[in-house]
Amino acid sequence: MLWVDKYRPKTLDNVMVHNDIAQNLKKLVTEHDCPHLLFYGPSGAGKKTLIMALLRQMFGPGAEKVKVENRAWKVDAGSRSIDLELTTLSSANHIEMTPSDAGFQDRYIVQEIIKEMAKNRPIDTKGKKGFKVLVLNDVDKLSREAQHSLRRTMEKYSAYCRLILCCNSSSRVTEAIRSRCLNVRINAPSEEQIIEVLQFIGKKEGLQLPPSLAARIAEKSNRNLRRAILSFETCRVQQYPFTDKQTIPPMDWEEYISEIASDIMKEQSPKRLFLVRGKLYELLINCIPPEIILKRLLYELLRKLDAELKHEICHWAAYYEHRMRLGQKAIFHIEAFVAKFMSVYKSFLIATFG
Numbered sequence: 120m121l122w123v124d125k126y127r128p129k130t131l132d133n134v135m136v137h138n139d140i141a142q143n144l145k146k147l148v149t150e151h152d153c154p155h156l157l158f159y160g161p162s163g164a165g166k167k168t169l170i171m172a173l174l175r176q177m178f179g180p181g182a183e184k185v186k187v188e189n190r191a192w193k194v195d196a197g198s199r200s201i202d203l204e205l206t207t208l209s210s211a212n213h214i215e216m217t218p219s220d221a222g223f224q225d226r227y228i229v230q231e232i233i234k235e236m237a238k239n240r241p242i243d244t245k246g247k248k249g250f251k252v253l254v255l256n257d258v259d260k261l262s263r264e265a266q267h268s269l270r271r272t273m274e275k276y277s278a279y280c281r282l283i284l285c286c287n288s289s290s291r292v293t294e295a296i297r298s299r300c301l302n303v304r305i306n307a308p309s310e311e312q313i314i315e316v317l318q319f320i321g322k323k324e325g326l327q328l329p330p331s332l333a334a335r336i337a338e339k340s341n342r343n344l345r346r347a348i349l350s351f352e353t354c355r356v357q358q359y360p361f362t363d364k365q366t367i368p369p370m371d372w373e374e375y376i377s378e379i380a381s382d383i384m385k386e387q388s389p390k391r392l393f394l395v396r397g398k399l400y401e402l403l404i405n406c407i408p409p410e411i412i413l414k415r416l417l418y419e420l421l422r423k424l425d426a427e428l429k430h431e432i433c434h435w436a437a438y439y440e441h442r443m444r445l446g447q448k449a450i451f452h453i454e455a456f457v458a459k460f461m462s463v464y465k466s467f468l469i470a471t472f473g
């Protein structure tokens with residue numbers, strides 16, 4: 120098992136970062152009937168960990184016994200019926216899913232699943248009808264229609280189920296949903312907190328982790344705890360005993376994007392664009408989110424670029440990122456950015472060197 124999973128705190132009492140939030144969540148569960156919750160914050164900050172610990176606090180260790188299912192629904196949408204398929208993780212008391220994976224049909228998923236949950240209400244130990252928890256990931260990627268439909272279903276079935284919503288950016292969640300949830304912001308952990316977690320893991324694994332290496336891993340992680348733990352494990356595989364000057368290998372996908380950036384800088388032609396497209400597809404197939412690819416690609420290109428062009432390229436990156444958010448197929452927009460970059464860069468080269 121990877122260390123990120125092995126050392127993921129299981130209970131609210133065991134969390135090392137965001138302890139104050141964990142204690143507040145604990146109070147919320149024990150004292151009150153839990154409201155709908157919206158967890159938001161940057162990637163690798165610890166949202167999922169807190170949600171899983173919260174479920175365990177609500178339902179006991181049974182919440183960890185999840186089964187993965189590929190479920191299919193047949194939804195009646197007026198004149199036609201729609202077939203939908205989505206992977207869900209479920210225990211006796213909760214269901215977790217990422218409805219935005221259903222693309223523009225995400226709103227049917229939201230409606231169907233909540234209705235279905237309302238029908239199968241669990242009975243608690245006191246014989247009273249309990250509630251189920253629905254965990255929805257990436258709610259910021261849900262279409263507007265799906266968010267409206269979520270708001271309606273949320274109100275209608277609030278007696279039967281509680282929603283735990285999780286996303287990176289709350290600004291892309293409609294005000295109507297935000298105002299119906301208790302918003303919990305999960306900040307990126309500080310470098311000191313990351314070092315503390317790394318030292319803890321090192322101790323558990325019986326390793327001698329030099330403080331300077333821990334500090335460098337934390338700094339390179341960009342305050343992403345998952346990334347710091349993954350880098351730490353990679354360092355361990357690469358070389359042990361650790362040394363102060365040990366290099367911290369970049370992530371594979373980052374190296375790959377750096378390679379793509381070099382390809383783009385070396386030649387600007389339709390043939391090269393075709394080659395780059397293949398590489399971009401490979402990244403997407405390996406589940407690297409398109410926004411991250413575009414952001415990293417921009418970062419790599421800016422490092423190699425003449426200062427004169429930086430402003431213009433940033434403008435185009437923002438332009439295509441915005442279009443990517445509005446559209447469905449990310450590859451089109453990333454490729455369009457690459458094509459635009461090639462055109463701007465080639466014109467610059469011709470103007471400068473003839």
Ligand SMILES: Nc1ncnc2c1ncn2[C@@H]1O[C@H](COP(=O)(O)OP(=O)(O)OP(=O)(O)O)[C@@H](O)[C@H]1O
Pocket residue numbers: 122123124126127128133134135136137160161162163164165166167168169287316344345348
């Ligand atoms: N409170 C914590 N104490 C110690 N380790 C933690 C804590 N929270 C998270 N971690 C570690 O960091 C890793 C990443 O956390 P998590 O998956 O919860 O992040 P996330 O915010 O949900 O990220 P993403 O948005 O990318 O899914 C976990 O696998 C776990 O090992």
